[in-house]
Amino acid sequence: MGLDIRFPIGMMFTLIGLLLTASGFFNPDKTSLGININLIWGVALLIFGILMWGSALRAKGK
Amino acid sequence: MNIPSVHLGVIDYSILALYVVFVIGIGFALKRQMKTSSDFFLSGRNIPAWVTGLAFLSANLGALELVGMAASGAKYGIATCHFYWVGAIPAMIFLAVFMMPFYYGSKARSVPEYLKLRFDERTRAFNSISFAVMTIFASGISLNALAKLLHNLLGWEYNISLWVCSFIVLLYVLKGGLTSAIYTEVLQFFMIVLGFAPVIYLGLKDAGGWDAIKQKLAGVAVNPSAYNLADSASTSFHSDAWTSAWKPLLGGPSANPMGIDLFAMVFGLGFVLSFGYWCTNFLVVQRAMAAKDMKAARNTPLIAAVPKMLFPLLVILPGMIALALSATQGKGYQFPKAVIAEAKMPAAITAVRQSAASGADVATTARALSLAAGTSFNAAKVEELLQASKSGAPIPDAQAAIRIQDAVVNDYDGVILSLVKRYCPTGLLGLALTALLASFMSGMAGNVTAFNTVWTYDLYQAYIAPDKSDEHYSWMGRVVTVAGIILSIGAAYFASMWTNAMDIIQLVFAFVNAPLFATFLLGMFWSRTTGTGAFVGLISGTAASALFHACTISVGNLPGVKGGYIHTFWTLPSDMAQNFWLASFAFTVCFLVTVIVSLATPRTKSNEELTGLVYSLTPKQSVDQAWYARPGTIGVVLLAVCVILNYIFW
Structure with missing residues (x-):
């Protein structure tokens, strides 16, 4: 197939991760049970997204 | 439904917009690949197993x-895992x-087409028409639920939510056909898991962990009516009724909150309904049929089985967390429930007083x-209210209003959203x-793609316009995609207009x-098995379902849409028990009638014609896979893991 689905999935979660990370970083008072969940989950999504589109690029390069 | 409404910020709308842009973008990116009808309806049978596997799960x-499932987690506890x-x-x-x-291997393009190859046109027509109607209604029910949810939660206008x-x-x-639906289903799978995972983590932390939840639910089990979870104040279960999957079942229908016996659970759900859905429903089988080769097609359900096994963590645990929180002092959590309008409260108070004065029973009250308040009430709480009204001085209006509001049944469907509201900044x-929206879209796209394939190949090409060009069927596929969406919207309006619409639709299913x-x-x-045997068996099984329903009812229901409208020969302990026994009865009738009629009618297909369609007549192909990578081996391993999970939560 022409489209490797890992690429759009990775890009989308990278962008969402960036949004959440920025939100958590600039609004540290917005917590849940005392946890800055936006920052933590934002970074997690950022890493997941980069791994996804990174693996798509690697597969394309092979 | 009274889930506290929420206000979305700029960042929330940005995430929602990003998701919408990406799913539409995938459709447009795939548009160039849609050259033939096979590309549009079957993805050109060119998709890797991990993609079809996740789509198989996501479409469902x-x-x-x-x-x-979150609602069932609260109402029945860990026994809800039996659905998985x-x-x-x-x-x-x-x-x-x-x-x-x-x-x-038969190269059938759909499940109804397999029936045509194996039996005859009658069986195919019956299956394809009933499937097409069911997918439209399933899509409409889901659409109606989502539009109502968005209206109650965000204040979005019902019609706008529905159409947008x-x-x-x-x-x-429309742009990318089945490939687009499958690819976006994979994206939606990740969105659902990653969108709800933090809510589960925060809920577990808030409730004090699994051991604390078990402790709280033990208290709920011995006095469920205090939490509006039983219709009688005297109902009491063993302390592990909400935290054990099998022990309460072994005690019989009265020992578990589902009101189910072991046979109905294992045969009715575990065999008839489960195999009937996962092995024959074209909505999910279509994903596996789009795989790039036989190996990928067989691995599709196996790949889907891994996350499916763990999904109770994501969808059932929230309900149990909510129940534990509601049973914990100082957590300030209450199940969402309908609020009686101020204007209706005087009529409700009068209804209680008149019932008490006339000596009416609990059900009548x-x-x-x-009728007076426009919502449903818990029988155990109504009984308490009635007794208080009958004994001694009349209850003052203000106090009566509080007690009547307290007797309103919990809205368990609002559980997951109440947790989202509680924990998510x-x-x-x-x-x-966005995860909630993604779950709806994956379900609807699954229904629409299955509908357009069955309509075009099994009804339009088979009976209305055979021998047309491939471009013509591609065009018809797109036309019927639009028609399917419009019919789904119509079904959503139908489901929203009549209170009994959902019951009737699910009954037909x-x-x-x-x-x-x-x-x-x-x-x-x-x-x-002959074509005549299969067709007569199917018709008999469907008729047997209707007859069983007409002659049985479950406790607490009145004869009518819930059954028993001819005569009540059997009163079952719960709606779920009635459904499972109905399925068992219909399966047995269909099986026996098919065997008897097949033996009484001549075969119309030779052994050669049935090669590749029947197990015993299909030569075993040599497998070029290592023993540990074969579907049979993987299946045994998955089954063993499933048994271990059942043992852990026995």
């Missing part, structure tokens, strides 16, 4: 499952090991209250709501689905 995961560990995994493994070789969500699904399915809130697996089982594994 509608918004109703996310909302409904008993009601899905064994059937998915059976599909991969035994049935997929015939679906994929439908238009987004239409756009990407509850009905009078429901702006940002994470947008992610969780049960009538048609229950006998189906008997036909496939005999067709694939007994070469003597």
Whole structure:
């Protein structure tokens, strides 16, 4: 197939991760049970997204 | 429904917008690849197994499952896992090991087309018409639920939610066909998991961990009526009724909150309904049929089985967390419930007083209250209210109003959203709501793509316009995609207009689905089964479903749409028990009638014609896979893991 689905999935979660990370970083008072969940989950999504589109690029390069 | 409404911030809308842009973008990116009808309807049979596997799971995961399973988690506890560990995994493994070789190897383009190859046109027509109607209604029910949810939660206008969500699904399915639906289903799978995972983590932390939840639910089990979870104040279960999957079942219907006996659970759900859905429903089988080769097609349900096994963590645990929180002092959590309008409260108070004065029973009082207040009431709480009204001085209006409001049944469908509201700050809130939207869209796209394939190949090409060009069928596929979306919207309005619409639609589903697996089982594994036997068996099974329903009812229901409208021969302990027994009865009738009629009618297909369609007549192909990578081996491992999970939560 022409489209490797890992690429759009990775890009989308990278962008969402960036949004959440920025939100958590600039609004540290917005917590849940005392946890800055936006920052933590934002970074997690950022890493997941980069791994996804990174693996798509690697597969394309092979 | 009274889930506290929420206000989305800029970041929440940004996440929602990003998701919409990406799903529509995938549709447009795939548009160039849609050259033939096979590309549009079958993805050109060119998709890797991990993609079809996640799509197989995601197409089944509608918004109703996310909302409904959390509700069941609160109402029934960990026994809800039976819908996964008993009601899905064994059937998915059976599909991969035994049935997929015939679906994929026969080159049938749909499940009804397999029935035509194996039996005859009558069986295909019956299956394709009933399937097409059911997919439209399933899509409409889901659409109606989502639009209501968005209206109650975000204040979005019902009609706008309905049309905008439908238009987004239409756009990407129309552009990229089945491939677009499958690819976006994979994206939606990750969105659902990653959107709800933090809510589960925070809920567990808030409730004090699994051990604390078990402790709280033990208290709930011995006095369920205090939490509006039983219709009688005297109902009490063993302390592990909410935290054990099998022990309460072994005690019989009165010992578990589901009101189910072991046979109905294992045979009715675990065999008839489960295998009938996962092994014959084209909505999910279509994903496996789009795989790039036989190996990928067989691995599709096996790959899907892994996350499916763990999904109770994501969809059932929230309900149990909510119940534990509501039973914990100082947590300030209450189940969402309908609030009686101030204008209706005087009529409700009068209804209670009149019932008490006239000596009416609990059921009559509850009905009078429901009519006056426009919502449903818990029988145990109504009983307490009635007794208080009968004894001593009359209750003052203000106190009566508080007690009547307290007697309103909990709205368990609001559980998952009440947790989202409780734990998600702006940002994470947008992610969780996008996950909810994604679950709805994956379900609707699945229904629409299955509908357009069955309509075009099994009805239009077979009976209306055979021998047309490939471009013509591609064009028809796109036209019927638009028609399918419009019909779904119509079904959503139908479901929203009549309070009984949902019951009626689900009843029709049960009538048609229950006998189906008997036909496939005999067709694939007994070469003597004839076309006439299969058709008469299917009709008999469906009629048997309707007859069983007309002659049985469950406790607390009045004769009518809930059954018993001819005569009540059997009163079952719960609606769920009635459904499971209905399925068992219909399957048995269909099986026996198919066997008897097949033996009495001549075969119309030779052994050569049935090669590749029947197990015993299909030569075993040499497998070029290592023993540990074969579907049978993987299936055994998955089954063993499933047994271990059942043992852990025994």
